[in-house]
Amino acid sequence: MPQTIIEKLWNSHLVEEQAGAPALLYIDLHLVHEVTSPQAFQGLRERGLKVRRPDLTIATADHSIPTTDRSLPIVDQIAAKQLAQLEANCAEFGIRCLGVHSDRQGVVHVIGPELGLTQPGMTVVCGDSHTATHGAFGALAFGIGTSEVENVLASQCLLQRKSKTFEVKVEGTLGRGVTAKDIILALIAKIGVGGGTGCVFEFTGNAIRALSMEQRMTVCNMSIEGGARAGLIAPDETTFEYLAGRPHAPKGAKWDAAIERWKRLPTDAGAVYDREVSIDADTLEPMITYGTNPGMGVAINAPLPDPASVADPMERDSIEKALAYMGLEGGKPLVGHPVDVVFIGSCTNSRISDLRAAAAVLIGRKVNPKLRVLVVPGSQEVKRQAIAEGLPELFRAAGCEWREPGCSMCIAMNGDQLAPGEYCVSTSNRNFEGRQGKGGRTFLASPLTAAASAITGVVTDVRTL
Amino acid sequence: MKPFTNFRSRLVPLAINNIDTDQIIPARFLKTTSKEGLDRQLFCDWRYDAQGNAKPDFILNQSRVAGAQVLLAGDNFGCGSSREHAPWALTQFGFRAIVSTSFADIFTGNALKNSLLPIRVPIDVHAELFAAVAPDPDATIAVDLAAQTLTTPAGRVVPFSIDAFSKRCLLEGVDELGYILKQEGAIGAYEASHPSPINTAA
Numbered sequence: 273m274p275q276t277i278i279e280k281l282w283n284s285h286l287v288e289e290q291a292g293a294p295a296l297l298y299i300d301l302h303l304v305h306e307v308t309s310p311q312a313f314q315g316l317r318e319r320g321l322k323v324r325r326p327d328l329t330i331a332t333a334d335h336s337i338p339t340t341d342r343s344l345p346i347v348d349q350i351a352a353k354q355l356a357q358l359e360a361n362c363a364e365f366g367i368r369c370l371g372v373h374s375d376r377q378g379v380v381h382v383i384g385p386e387l388g389l390t391q392p393g394m395t396v397v398c399g400d401s402h403t404a405t406h407g408a409f410g411a412l413a414f415g416i417g418t419s420e421v422e423n424v425l426a427s428q429c430l431l432q433r434k435s436k437t438f439e440v441k442v443e444g445t446l447g448r449g450v451t452a453k454d455i456i457l458a459l460i461a462k463i464g465v466g467g468g469t470g471c472v473f474e475f476t477g478n479a480i481r482a483l484s485m486e487q488r489m490t491v492c493n494m495s496i497e498g499g500a501r502a503g504l505i506a507p508d509e510t511t512f513e514y515l516a517g518r519p520h521a522p523k524g525a526k527w528d529a530a531i532e533r534w535k536r537l538p539t540d541a542g543a544v545y546d547r548e549v550s551i552d553a554d555t556l557e558p559m560i561t562y563g564t565n566p567g568m569g570v571a572i573n574a575p576l577p578d579p580a581s582v583a584d585p586m587e588r589d590s591i592e593k594a595l596a597y598m599g600l601e602g603g604k605p606l607v608g609h610p611v612d613v614v615f616i617g618s619c620t621n622s623r624i625s626d627l628r629a630a631a632a633v634l635i636g637r638k639v640n641p642k643l644r645v646l647v648v649p650g651s652q653e654v655k656r657q658a659i660a661e662g663l664p665e666l667f668r669a670a671g672c673e674w675r676e677p678g679c680s681m682c683i684a685m686n687g688d689q690l691a692p693g694e695y696c697v698s699t700s701n702r703n704f705e706g707r708q709g710k711g712g713r714t715f716l717a718s719p720l721t722a723a724a725s726a727i728t729g730v731v732t733d734v735r736t737l
Numbered sequence: 738m739k740p741f742t743n744f745r746s747r748l749v750p751l752a753i754n755n756i757d758t759d760q761i762i763p764a765r766f767l768k769t770t771s772k773e774g775l776d777r778q779l780f781c782d783w784r785y786d787a788q789g790n791a792k793p794d795f796i797l798n799q800s801r802v803a804g805a806q807v808l809l810a811g812d813n814f815g816c817g818s819s820r821e822h823a824p825w826a827l828t829q830f831g832f833r834a835i836v837s838t839s840f841a842d843i844f845t846g847n848a849l850k851n852s853l854l855p856i857r858v859p860i861d862v863h864a865e866l867f868a869a870v871a872p873d874p875d876a877t878i879a880v881d882l883a884a885q886t887l888t889t890p891a892g893r894v895v896p897f898s899i900d901a902f903s904k905r906c907l908l909e910g911v912d913e914l915g916y917i918l919k920q921e922g923a924i925g926a927y928e929a930s931h932p933s934p935i936n937t938a939a
Contacts, residue, residue: 287923288920292905293916294900294902296917298931300935301935307820308820310770311770314770325933326938327935327936327938328935328937330937335764336768350768357770367937389937401817401818417820417843420846422914426918427917428928429917429924431916466755466812466813466816466839469841496843499816501843565755586754586811586812589754590753590754685764692787704817705760706760706763706782707764
């Protein structure tokens with residue numbers, strides 16, 4: 273029977289299926305960070321267990337790490353303790369840790385692919401909901417809680433229930449100023465934040481095939497924002513080209529064998545998905561969110577919804593509440609709305625191509641002096657690439673802050689945060705109340721929209737610059 | 738974990754859709770390395786003003802909440818991050834069940850691992866429960882996990898679904914890891930026939 277790539281990945285990782293229990297699934301790569309792991313390591317200690325496969329596990333520090341000068345001591349003592357705990361846990365349990373001072377440190381979902389650890393056909397987990405990022409390689413990758421982190425550390429396995437398959441078909445050609453970020457924001461606006469609950473997305477269509485690996489990662493990254501635990505893209509020549517020569521990618525005869533294996537992964541002709549939705553790339557516009565969940569998004573020049581015209585009372589309440597929190601009026605577009613901060617970074621948009629895209633807008637221009645603009649590379653490797661290309665000087669000359677790698681203002685755990693009431697155009701993935709700092713107000717958008725808004729000081733359609 | 742037992746409780750209504758984990762417990766509290774002491778941080782930014790004073794209009798600050806063990810919430814409860822701090826905070830506050838029309842996937846898994854029962858009910862039952870608690874804050878529901886039923890204040894017995902494995906873990910008060918570790922034979926056999934393509938330590 274023809275199978276989707278999702279079913280192939282599931283079947284090839286089945287360790288056991290017993291009556292009355294979920295399937296036991298093998299995990300090929302476990303990524304660990306400082307926030308969701310300490311209690312899992314403590315659990316192992318209490319049970320007297322070891323890490324079963326330290327060779328399939330790797331840790332880094334990203335969430336609570338400062339993005340200021342790394343040679344200085346960490347001011348936040350609670351964060352310092354958590355970061356030290358990660359290094360101590362990894363040393364105790366024999367796990368490689370790309371910690372605070374590692375030259376490979378970075379946002380966990382940036383470094384896995386960058387090191388060539390994330391490969392097609394794998395199962396990848398991490399105690400982080402944006403693990404779907406790795407799906408861009410044709411891997412089944414999803415976020416887990418701390419109990420599951422402990423389960424994987426101890427057994428390299430997870431008990432899982434099979435998800436439904438959901439094809440997201442994107443056909444056509446993206447117009448000028450329209451990016452991978454706009455594809456995923458448009459999908460979430462269309463199906464809602466719970467639209468993919470219980471499903472794994474497979475992104476298909478010629479507009480997806482035309483994306484680079486970094487753009488594919490941006491798309492898969494926000495699958496969870498549409499409710500799907502995982503989202504993936506079948507591997508192709510673009511995938512193989514990205515992986516070739518990376519530190520952990522197979523070499524020589526093993527590379528050739530891997531390519532043969534990976535070429536069998538794509539969904540078979542005639543395979544049937546449980547659900548399907550289509551997005552027309554030709555008519556897509558730059559997207560921006562106006563509300564307090566990622567489904568509250570519109571084309572940048574479109575008017576915001578008017579709560580008075582929404583029939584469902586709870587939905588109307590949601591929009592009213594969101595607009596009140598955001599200090600916005602329904603019925604008007606966001607373009608021209610004042611901005612206080614611009615954040616370019618996060619596991620969604622902090623790779624070298626994201627920084628290049630922002631730099632191409634900012635080159636020879638100045639950011640509006642009333643704004644604070646943070647540019648945070650996704651990893652030490654991205655930082656090195658950026659330095660080699662002269663990007664930090666370009667950003668600084670434009671009036672941006674160039675910082676050290678980390679999650680930074682996406683999750684605002686490390687001191688990089690909005691003040692109450694501030695508006696931020698952000699390339700990150702969540703606009704929940706207080707996500708970027710208590711009382712802060714987030715507009716999610718692409719690096720192009722972020723850079724354009726940084727120059728003008730108001731929400732700006734990059735095509736009008 | 739303690740075995741999950743039947744109980745009767747008042748409801749804490751929170752008629753908001755898509756309540757995300759950043760509202761359940763804001764990210765700035767995730768710098769902890771322990772599971773303890775999270776009850777005060779539950780819904781922190783809805784519960785307290787900038788000075789840390791309790792906001793009297795928020796339901797968790799009202800006397801009706803004392804002893805209540807069931808949160809009645811809008812659609813898609815628990816969307817957002819994978820932080821297990823969310824069910825830790827909810828259970829430490831005293832909740833044993835959340836009733837909604839739908840739950841986010843990762844939250845559901847995390848809740849079940851912490852003796853917090855996500856009860857999914859049809860839209861009409863959901864509406865009936867909100868309608869019942871509006872005039873009568875002391876209205877109670879009964880939860881029977883073994884029978885998989887919720888009894889509304891009006892006495893309507895509503896079945897709910899839960900997978901058999903999670904149900905057994907809750908009723909026996911055991912976690913998944915014990916079961917997984919017993920599958921050592923199958924795990925070893927899988928590893929023997931599936932050489933790993935990577936070595937993170939290399």
